[in-house]
Amino acid sequence: MSENKSRFNSRFAAIMAMAGSAVGLGNIWLFPYMVGEHGGAAFIIVYIAFCILVSLPIFIAESTAGRVSRKEGYSIMNKVAPVTILASFIILSFYSVVGGWSFDYLIRSFAGGFSGKDIAEAKEVFAGMNGSVVENVSCMLVFLGMTAMIVVAGVDKGIGRFSKISIPVLFIMVVLIAIESLRLPGSGKGIEYLIRPDWSKLDGPAIAAALGQSFFSLSLGVGSIYTYASYMREEDSVLRAGGWTAFFDTAFALLAGLAIMPAVFAAGIEPGAGPSLVFETLPVIFSRMGVVLPVIFFLAILIAALSSSISLLEVVVSWLVHSRGMRRRYAVLLVFFSAAFLGSACAVAPKVFAACDFLSSNVFMMIGALLFALITGWILPREEVMRHVRYRFAYALIRYAAPVMIVAIAVTNLL
Numbered sequence: 001m002s003e004n005k006s007r008f009n010s011r012f013a014a015i016m017a018m019a020g021s022a023v024g025l026g027n028i029w030l031f032p033y034m035v036g037e038h039g040g041a042a043f044i045i046v047y048i049a050f051c052i053l054v055s056l057p058i059f060i061a062e063s064t065a066g067r068v069s070r071k072e073g074y075s076i077m078n079k080v081a082p083v084t085i086l087a088s089f090i091i092l093s094f095y096s097v098v099g100g101w102s103f104d105y106l107i108r109s110f111a112g113g114f115s116g117k118d119i120a121e122a123k124e125v126f127a128g129m130n131g132s133v134v135e136n137v138s139c140m141l142v143f144l145g146m147t148a149m150i151v152v153a154g155v156d157k158g159i160g161r162f163s164k165i166s167i168p169v170l171f172i173m174v175v176l177i178a179i180e181s182l183r184l185p186g187s188g189k190g191i192e193y194l195i196r197p198d199w200s201k202l203d204g205p206a207i208a209a210a211l212g213q214s215f216f217s218l219s220l221g222v223g224s225i226y227t228y229a230s231y232m233r234e235e236d237s238v239l240r241a242g243g244w245t246a247f248f249d250t251a252f253a254l255l256a257g258l259a260i261m262p263a264v265f266a267a268g269i270e271p272g273a274g275p276s277l278v279f280e281t282l283p284v285i286f287s288r289m290g291v292v293l294p295v296i297f298f299l300a301i302l303i304a305a306l307s308s309s310i311s312l313l314e315v316v317v318s319w320l321v322h323s324r325g326m327r328r329r330y331a332v333l334l335v336f337f338s339a340a341f342l343g344s345a346c347a348v349a350p351k352v353f354a355a356c357d358f359l360s361s362n363v364f365m366m367i368g369a370l371l372f373a374l375i376t377g378w379i380l381p382r383e384e385v386m387r388h389v390r391y392r393f394a395y396a397l398i399r400y401a402a403p404v405m406i407v408a409i410a411v412t413n414l415l
Contacts, residue, residue: 006155013160019248020307032257033273038206041197050214057397061376063238066229084223087364088315093342094356099305100139109294114287136347173300177259190262221369224311366410373402
């Protein structure tokens with residue numbers, strides 16, 4: 001691979017882009033539920049430990065591979081490209097469907113579409129939207145188009161500029177929602193749900209959930225970290241970038257929990273996870289707190305979804321540009337139309353959506369992460385890797401612990 005001329009113009013832009021890749025819908029609709037169901041603070045402690053000892057070394061392995069790949073003679077992406085390109089493309093396609101839902105609900109929130117509705121009526125709204133081929137596909141295409149417009153502008157002027165503005169704004173919006181949620185009568189039960197340590201719930205499935213969430217939350221194995229690391233300036237540290245990315249990702253997940261669960265408990269509703277929480281329960285709860293809060297919430301959802309989809313699209317576009325010599329605008333158009341085709345299939349056929357989700361999460365991401373760990377730990381020259389890793393302990397984690405843990409996560413998910 002030849003020297004990559006694309007660059008982020010600052011360390012802040014690179015870190016915000018990586019944080020944006022990690023911060024996604026899983027932080028909002030899955031993490032808070034998992035924390036409460038698996039022991040509160042006890043789960044958080046185990047999750048953070050896995051982030052430091054397992055996921056961060058894998059992150060460093062992938063980002064180190066990205067940095068080394070800029071030099072002639074290290075065609076790393078050629079070894080992992082089939083897996084990472086396929087994983088990124090598939091995830092982008094079905095993720096755009098969910099991103100389309102967030103856009104749809106943002107428009108509905110502007111129009112006050114949830115005022116006066118109860119949970120049953122909100123479920124009917126979601127079912128109606130999800131059952132409408134025209135609405136589902138149209139919103140998916142709008143979301144995918146937003147993603148493409150940012151990526152086609154380039155690494156620094158597009159992705160970097162968007163990330164530097166949107167990620168801080170995203171955190172501010174979630175903090176505002178959390179403040180409003182914590183002011184509600186009965187919100188204390190939601191706080192207790194999140195932070196009260198219950199070590200009796202920290203069993204085997206809970207530990208496996210913490211391990212898996214720490215892996216998936218940092219967007220490992222799909223090539224986005226590899227790609228963004230290749231855009232970093234030479235003087236920027238992959239260790240620092242990894243540490244800040246893990247910090248922002250975890251902080252956002254905890255803030256999202258404080259924004260959501262106190263409101264859920266204050267409303268007297270049982271906590272849940274997944275689309276039912278975001279698109280059926282929360283619109284009703286937040287609409288009772290005024291007309292502005294639902295707009296802020298779904299704008300935050302849209303930004304979180306966009307920050308992740310941008311990194312997925314950039315993986316494929318970067319490979320087409322730097323390995324196949326295609327101009328960026330044509331690469332973006334090619335991926336846009338291809339993802340629109342598969343995304344349309346995901347939007348109208350739930351089985352296609354589920355199959356794409358299963359294959360990308362349980363097969364391709366695992367293979368990609370394992371390849372990055374093995375290449376960085378066993379194939380690249382030790383002295384070259386140590387220039388970026390710097391610490392023998394971190395190198396040992398990449399070389400020995402990371403491959404074992406990736407296999408453990410894969411086996412756990414498939415059982």
